[in-house]
Amino acid sequence: MTYCLGLRTKAGLVMASDSRSNAGIDQVNICCKMHTFVVPGERVFVLLSSGNLSLTQSILARIEQEFHSGRGLVDVANFYDAARCVGRHVREISALDGPFMERDNIAYAVNFLLGGQIRGEEPQIYMVYAQGNPLRCTRTAPFLQIGESKYGRPILDRGIRYEDTSLEQAVKYAMISLDSTMRSNVSVGPPIDLIVYAADELEIRRYRRFSEPDTELSAIRSSWDRELRQAIGALPSITFEEQPPDRELGITHTFFRGL
Amino acid sequence: MTYCLGLRTKAGLVMASDSRSNAGIDQVNICCKMHTFVVPGERVFVLLSSGNLSLTQSILARIEQEFHSGRGLVDVANFYDAARCVGRHVREISALDGPFMERDNIAYAVNFLLGGQIRGEEPQIYMVYAQGNPLRCTRTAPFLQIGESKYGRPILDRGIRYEDTSLEQAVKYAMISLDSTMRSNVSVGPPIDLIVYAADELEIRRYRRFSEPDTELSAIRSSWDRELRQAIGALPSITFEEQPPDRELGITHTFFRGL
Numbered sequence: 001m002t003y004c005l006g007l008r009t010k011a012g013l014v015m016a017s018d019s020r021s022n023a024g025i026d027q028v029n030i031c032c033k034m035h036t037f038v039v040p041g042e043r044v045f046v047l048l049s050s051g052n053l054s055l056t057q058s059i060l061a062r063i064e065q066e067f068h069s070g071r072g073l074v075d076v077a078n079f080y081d082a083a084r085c086v087g088r089h090v091r092e093i094s095a096l097d098g099p100f101m102e103r104d105n106i107a108y109a110v111n112f113l114l115g116g117q118i119r120g121e122e123p124q125i126y127m128v129y130a131q132g133n134p135l136r137c138t139r140t141a142p143f144l145q146i147g148e149s150k151y152g153r154p155i156l157d158r159g160i161r162y163e164d165t166s167l168e169q170a171v172k173y174a175m176i177s178l179d180s181t182m183r184s185n186v187s188v189g190p191p192i193d194l195i196v197y198a199a200d201e202l203e204i205r206r207y208r209r210f211s212e213p214d215t216e217l218s219a220i221r222s223s224w225d226r227e228l229r230q231a232i233g234a235l236p237s238i239t240f241e242e243q244p245p246d247r248e249l250g251i252t253h254t255f256f257r258g259l
Numbered sequence: 260m261t262y263c264l265g266l267r268t269k270a271g272l273v274m275a276s277d278s279r280s281n282a283g284i285d286q287v288n289i290c291c292k293m294h295t296f297v298v299p300g301e302r303v304f305v306l307l308s309s310g311n312l313s314l315t316q317s318i319l320a321r322i323e324q325e326f327h328s329g330r331g332l333v334d335v336a337n338f339y340d341a342a343r344c345v346g347r348h349v350r351e352i353s354a355l356d357g358p359f360m361e362r363d364n365i366a367y368a369v370n371f372l373l374g375g376q377i378r379g380e381e382p383q384i385y386m387v388y389a390q391g392n393p394l395r396c397t398r399t400a401p402f403l404q405i406g407e408s409k410y411g412r413p414i415l416d417r418g419i420r421y422e423d424t425s426l427e428q429a430v431k432y433a434m435i436s437l438d439s440t441m442r443s444n445v446s447v448g449p450p451i452d453l454i455v456y457a458a459d460e461l462e463i464r465r466y467r468r469f470s471e472p473d474t475e476l477s478a479i480r481s482s483w484d485r486e487l488r489q490a491i492g493a494l495p496s497i498t499f500e501e502q503p504p505d506r507e508l509g510i511t512h513t514f515f516r517g518l
Binding site: 032034035036037038039040042064067068070074150151152153154155157158159168169171172173175176180181183184193194195196204205206207208209216219220223224225227228229230231232233234235236237238239240241242243244251252253254255256257 | 291293294295296297298299301323326327329333409410411412413414416417418427428430431432434435439440442443452453454455463464465466467468475478479482483484486487488489490491492493494495496497498499500501502503510511512513514515516
């Protein structure tokens, strides 16, 4: 399993990924799911991947080859075309490997998040599906997730606002979202790769890998556990009724012995 | 969809359920998923249901009939047998309706949580699967969930401890878990039914239904949103590296124009 997320606020982007790869529960490896493609001062791409590792490796290998030959992501005119470029490689590998997998009932399962910026445009994030089609991250739904997305979603739903959330806040939301997911699903695991990208930087200036043990990650965890308990403690209390509604509502059944 | 949960601490139990029932997205109803069966001073059962509503209704109807005739849950010798009693009804309806559903490729999907206490035993919670087999809630994993369980799990993973968590705290964790799930999945919805059961009460004394709008639920939500922002703000900050690791590690690709 995998968990990757991309947060998009007015101030910029936070892109983060776990590093656990598993084929069944007895073949577990560390695998970096974050790749960056930079033309300094001009364009920055952070590509996060989930799904079948053999497929994402092939797709990445071709994106890399193209990039270093001065085509593909180096060359696309805008961010939408960049997402289409990733989608094109997804489709090429689908054409190459898909039929052989289908024959053995193995799903062609890959997903990508492409975040970054091309000079002259806003920072953006796209999801690219296994079918190659792109989905853009909007201001009203300012984050995208791939992989094991549910555990880490509530904290983002409550916290991330395009207009208001600072990058310093966003990075903390991302860390809690990832940490919660790792805690609830053992197939999502460290190291965590994290990039914070402020609008118009057009290069990568803030990168962090959290391996285990990591003193800052431990400090975040224990602080969060402590703060969460305080937050629960501070919630207003609830008034109760002494009885559930009567039988009319179908909820309550009482049996009196000897009646 | 549905979300029901049962928390078990040394002090007692918290049982809670949402009330949304839907068949597709254009047939949405309110449906209470919490039913109580009480022999005052002797035994208390809180039964929460998820899955196909036609099936859970049939199973409940039979459990109710049996109960009011002085058999079944009124009569079982211990809580394990109570869970087996629910499982027996699950299997009877499976035998009655299962083959006709199977013929049309409809899954026999039901799950129950049975919480409560029989005098002389500890309070307990069991899950009963669609196959009728029971699973007991243990001290080391002190909660059980059915339905849409992932969104509401991280807060429980961080908060609920069998020995330490008070019922007053547990009820707040349950509310946040349910509220987070309603926020992330529209097919989980109000009213919320909630029962707090202290060990050895052997009757129901604290019941609460939160409809929309509910001033206490709104107060909990806004308090939580505020507290969560403070908690995020209080997290220690992160130090970054200026660059991701170099190409050897496969993460970084840089293209210099004109080289």
